[in-house]
Amino acid sequence: MLSVITTLSVVALAARPAAAWGALGHEAVGYVAQEFLAPEALAFVQSSLGSTYNESLGAAATWADSIKYTKGYTWSSPLHFVDAEDSPLSGSCSVSETRDCGDGDCILTAIANYTTRVAQTSLSKAQRQEALKFLDHFLGDIGQPLHVEAYEVGGNDIDATCSGKSTNLHSAWDTGILSKNIDDNYANDVQTYASSLISKIKSGSYKSLASGWLACTSTTKPAAKRFLHLDLGPSPNADLGSASLEDDVTRLLARAASLDAGFDEWDAEADSLVGLVGAKAPAATITPLACPLVWAKESNAYGCSVVFSYTSGEDLCTSSYYTKAVPVIDLQIAKQGYRLAAWLNVIFDGDANLP
Ligand SMILES: *[C@@H]1O[C@H](CO)[C@@H](O)[C@H](O)[C@H]1NC(C)=O
Ligand SMILES: *[C@@H]1O[C@H](CO)[C@@H](O)[C@H](O)[C@H]1NC(C)=O
Ligand SMILES: [Zn+2]
Numbered sequence: 001m002l003s004v005i006t007t008l009s010v011v012a013l014a015a016r017p018a019a020a021w022g023a024l025g026h027e028a029v030g031y032v033a034q035e036f037l038a039p040e041a042l043a044f045v046q047s048s049l050g051s052t053y054n055e056s057l058g059a060a061a062t063w064a065d066s067i068k069y070t071k072g073y074t075w076s077s078p079l080h081f082v083d084a085e086d087s088p089l090s091g092s093c094s095v096s097e098t099r100d101c102g103d104g105d106c107i108l109t110a111i112a113n114y115t116t117r118v119a120q121t122s123l124s125k126a127q128r129q130e131a132l133k134f135l136d137h138f139l140g141d142i143g144q145p146l147h148v149e150a151y152e153v154g155g156n157d158i159d160a161t162c163s164g165k166s167t168n169l170h171s172a173w174d175t176g177i178l179s180k181n182i183d184d185n186y187a188n189d190v191q192t193y194a195s196s197l198i199s200k201i202k203s204g205s206y207k208s209l210a211s212g213w214l215a216c217t218s219t220t221k222p223a224a225k226r227f228l229h230l231d232l233g234p235s236p237n238a239d240l241g242s243a244s245l246e247d248d249v250t251r252l253l254a255r256a257a258s259l260d261a262g263f264d265e266w267d268a269e270a271d272s273l274v275g276l277v278g279a280k281a282p283a284a285t286i287t288p289l290a291c292p293l294v295w296a297k298e299s300n301a302y303g304c305s306v307v308f309s310y311t312s313g314e315d316l317c318t319s320s321y322y323t324k325a326v327p328v329i330d331l332q333i334a335k336q337g338y339r340l341a342a343w344l345n346v347i348f349d350g351d352a353n354l355p
Contacts, residue, residue, distance in 0.1 A: 021144050022175030023062045024182055024190050025333055029140035030057035031194035032201070032337025038345040038353035045344065048129045057136045057340070058194065064137035079110035079134070080141050082296055083150035088303035095148060095296045097286060107142050108296065110134065112287035115249060116256040119347050139343065142295050143336035145302035145328075146170045155307070162317035172316045173307065177325050178333075180317050197334040206334055213335045214245050214342050214352055216291035243290035245339070249346040252288055295339065302328055 021029070034057045037045060046055040053060040067073040068080065082101055086094045101108050117123060117131035141147045146154040146169065155169030162176035186193040200206040306328055310321045342352040 021140050021147075021333075022178065023065075024193075025144070025174065025178055025329075026061035026065070026137060026140045027058045027190045028194045028197065028333045029143070029337045029340060030059070030061035030136055031191060032197050032334055033057045033136070033139075033340035033344070035194075035198045036201075036338060036341035036345075036354055038341075038349035038351070041341070041344040041348040044348050045132065048125070048132050058191070060133050061136045061140060063133045075105075076110075076134075078105045079107055079138065081147040081154060082106040082108055082142075083154070084148050084296075084300050084303075085150045086300070086303070088149065088151055088308050091304050093301050093304040095293065095300050097293060100150070107138050107147065108289070108292050109287055111138050111142070111292045112252060112289050114138070115252055115289075115343070115347065118344075119253050120256070135343070136340065139295075139336050139340040140333075142292060143299055143332040144173060145299045145307050145332075146173050148296045148300040149303050149307075151303070151308075160310075161313070161315045164315065164318075169307070169316075173325070173329070176317050177322060178329055180322070181326050181329070194337075197330065197337065200330075201334055201338060206331075210338055211355060213338055214354065216243050216245055216248060216294045245291050245342055245352055246346050248289050248291045249343065253347070255288065291339075291343075295336070299332065302332075 034042075034045070037057075045057060049055050049057070049060050053063075064076065064080070068077040082095065082097075083106070084093075084095045084100050086092055097108055100106065114131040114134040118128055118135060120128070120131075123131070149155065152158045153170070155173065156171070158169040160167050160169045160172050162172045163180060165176075167176055182188060182190060182193045186196065197206075201210050306324050309324075310316060310319075314321055316322060316325070338354070342354050345351060345353040
């Protein structure tokens with residue numbers, strides 16, 4: 001018994017630093033996405049997730065957190081974030097895939113991997129369900145500013161207070177601020193919260209913004225640069241400065257399809273890149289995707305505007321900090337839910353299918 005207790009507390013301690021948007025944030029992202037699925041994407045989601053997850057991206061969104069420290073899945077824990085080695089306290093925020101994902105194990109590569117895998121009909125039902133649950137989760141995590149920040153372990157090592165309770169900055173963003181908001185304003189019900197975000201997208205304050213969330217043009221320069229220099233497979237797109245979400249997914253899937261069945265696409269990419277750019281390049285880390293990097297940069301930029309702008313000892317859940325953080329969290333969750341729907345729609349219906 002004692003050893004069971006010891007094991008459990010070790011697991012609990014280990015789990016703390018890399019906690020993600022808490023369950024509420026992930027579920028909200030999933031419920032928002034579910035609302036905007038196109039017919040084929042919806043059919044796949046429902047049959048893949050089945051009754052275990054109420055056929056819903058909302059219910060399935062937290063699975064990836066529940067397994068990341070379990071035997072057989074510990075390799076997945078670095079995939080929940082990218083450690084941007086920038087300087088948010090000096091006002092310098094940035095994300096670079098080569099600098100920050102040098103070992104090829106981060107949320108950017110994971111999104112590419114599971115985008116390819118969810119579409120791969122040669123994989124088993126269980127493997128494609130796993131890929132869907134990872135995408136459902138990682139498109140949420142990438143919207144959490146402290147999942148795109150290396151400073152103080154993404155804020156895990158910064159002590160903070162939320163509603164009088166001791167916590168850390170990362171956890172306040174994952175859980176504390178959001179759960180107070182849902183508790184105070186949405187009857188403590190995540191579906192009610194998600195419904196309010198959905199209404200804002202359909203007819204409220206997000207309506208005019210939503211189409212911009214699907215463009216991946218704001219900061220595509222690094223991506224465009226690598227498209228020009230690296231082998232992109234069958235149909236390199238000349239108009240790389242304006243990568244859209246459709247271009248991104250279509251290009252990735254076309255490339256995967258052109259590789260031999262049963263052949264690991266990431267190894268293949270690494271091999272071809274070593275040939276092209278020299279053996280020193282961290283080749284396997286470069287994904288051909290533009291959009292996830294744009295999403296990461298958007299999140300990371302909040303490190304320079306809102307996330308670290310508190311005064312010493314300020315209660316993050318009862319002060320002006322809370323008032324500034326809530327709209328950012330609402331926006332990021334709505335945006336990532338909408339993007340998740342669009343991403344799956346492109347994969348399964350061939351088009352984002354959204355206004
Ligand atoms: C599935 O839906 C039912 C009814 O709405 C709910 O009570 C249950 O908690 C849901 N299960 C999951 C895994 O979300
Ligand atoms: C891709 O997904 C498979 C299956 O989950 C996993 O074993 C592999 O480590 C993943 N690779 C990357 C780079 O995420
Ligand atoms: Zn996570």
